[in-house]
Amino acid sequence: MTGRTPQGAPPGTAEATEVRDLLSLARELADKELSPLVDEFEARGSFPRDLLRTLGRVGLLGLPYPVEYGGGGQRYEVYLSVLETLASRWLAVAQSVNIHVLSCYPLARWGSPEQRSRWLPDMLGGDLLGANCISEPAAGSDVGAIACAARLDEAAGVYVVDGTKAWTSHAGVADYYNVFCRTGGEGVRGLSVLLAPADTPGVSPQRPERKMGVQSSPTASVVLDAARVSADRLIGRRGKGFLIAAGLFDRGRLGIASCAVGLAQAALEYATAYARHRRQFDRPITDFQGVAFLLADMSTEVAAARALVREAARALDEGQPDGVVTAMAARAKLFATDVAMRATTDAVQVLGAYGYVRDHPVERWMREAKLLQIIEGTNQIQRVVIARSL
Structure with missing residues (x-):
């Protein structure tokens, strides 16, 4: 996750300052609240409900929804940047945020004013999951x-x-x-x-x-x-349920793509740090092209995946036609999740035998990346969607 202000918010504007503060908050929470707990909760298979309540209280569960109902009023591009940050520390929590945000969409977009007033505030605040x-x-x-x-x-x-x-x-x-x-x-x-x-x-x-x-x-x-x-x-x-489902699919695929970018970024950073300190033949293994080029390719693909996600998010924020957004979301989901699978697999390879044991997180990230190629429509389905749009 980079600290760059998403495109569309000129540096120095009030919006840009708000976005920077929001991303800074997300990074702080990810480092202080998510990272220390992930191994324990994953090993036990325990759902971190209290942590989701915390994210709700600070406003991260309603970012792309109207302020009048307790949401953050943020562009989808900003929300996806936050999601990427959370996924780089704990994918399951980022997934839970994505799942919950998607569960608010039918009511927020299609509900009556009375329905929204009655239920949406508790949903956006995290009191209702x-x-x-x-x-x-x-x-x-x-x-x-x-x-x-x-x-x-x-x-x-x-x-x-x-x-x-x-x-x-x-x-x-x-x-x-x-x-x-x-x-x-x-x-x-x-x-x-x-x-x-x-x-x-x-x-x-x-x-x-x-x-x-x-x-x-x-x-x-x-x-x-x-x-x-x-x-x-x-x-x-x-x-009219299919119309609601179609909107969910576009947003869900962008959410999965952002989670994939966060996971791939984490794998890249971990593998790079390891390679700089791991020495063989009296020098760090980053001196060997076999490792250095692997990391270079990972870095390039992660940056490309992030760019695809941001481009699709901007199309959604700008209100481009549904068919355009659908194809762009499918491309972002397809590419980003394939990148996450390659990046986590390569990270295991960089660590060698150490990458295969649970003392390091890369083996978990590799298992998690596989899920992202399947949910919200398999990557084979994404190719069907893309091909039909051509």
């Missing part, structure tokens, strides 16, 4: 295949929801779930979104998945068995 229930056992990137169904009981004023959601991050620790469900019709036209409280009878998170990495952030299926969700918790118009 959220999750999105989109994927299902037989429906991943194909949102039109969602089978979870919601039947409106008009007399009772509730939707009765049945189905199973898969791969839900924050399952079991979230206070609310955005449930993408079928309220009528086939394909993407029949989807809607319900903001379901986690304590709704019939909403049952299952056993957390046993994952390769990111152990401190739970992922599980959520079963909805005749769950009764109040009709006033329908977000946006009935049957």
Whole structure:
């Protein structure tokens, strides 16, 4: 993570000063609050809920949302810079921030004024932690295949929801779930979104998945068995759930890309520091081209990935057409996560045998990088999105 002011805020302006202060706060929190705890929490597989509350109290969970509801009123580019900083110290926490910020999007963008006033302040402040229930056992990137169904009981004023959601991050620790469900019709036209409280009878998170990495952030299926969700918790118009999902995908892919840049930057810095101090044949191993060129390539790719992410974020902030933003977000996610996988793998290689043991964090970063190539649409799906945009 660099300390540069994101493009669009001229040096010396009040906005630039605010952004610098915000990034400085993020770095301080990352160094003092995240770094000392990551090994312990990852080893135990414990979710750092209190830490998320702390990030909420200082305003990092509502950065891209309106000030009037308790948000930070920041551009998405600024928010992604903060996310990159957090990911460079603890990916699972950065992921949790990204997950929660995304869970606020349906209400913030599509909710009614009354709904926003009622729920959004507690969400943006971190008092309520959220999750999105989109994927299902037989429906991943194909949102039109969602089978979870919601039947409106008009007399009772509730939707009765049945189905199973898969791969839900924050399952079991979230206070609310955005449930993408079928309220009528086939394909993407029949989807809607319900903001379901986690304590709704019939909403049952299952056993957390046993994952390769990111152990401190739970992922599980959520079963909805005749769950009764109040009709006033329908977000946006009935049957417009796909539009909400599309906006989530663009923002989610940019969030993952920023996390990938942060992880790759951490791997680069760690491998470089190690190589400067590791001596073989009476000289530091950075004197050998085999290592020096590896680090040079890592540095170049990390910088390129960051540039792609920032470019896509600016397109989103400027309100460019959805199709343009979608393609740019897909390119950023594809490239940045592939860079993170290469950078962490190369960092393990630079450390040699030491890179393969848990005394150093690079082996964990390598396992975590793999996840980023899969979630928010696999990188094969990103290539499909990009190809269709050409």
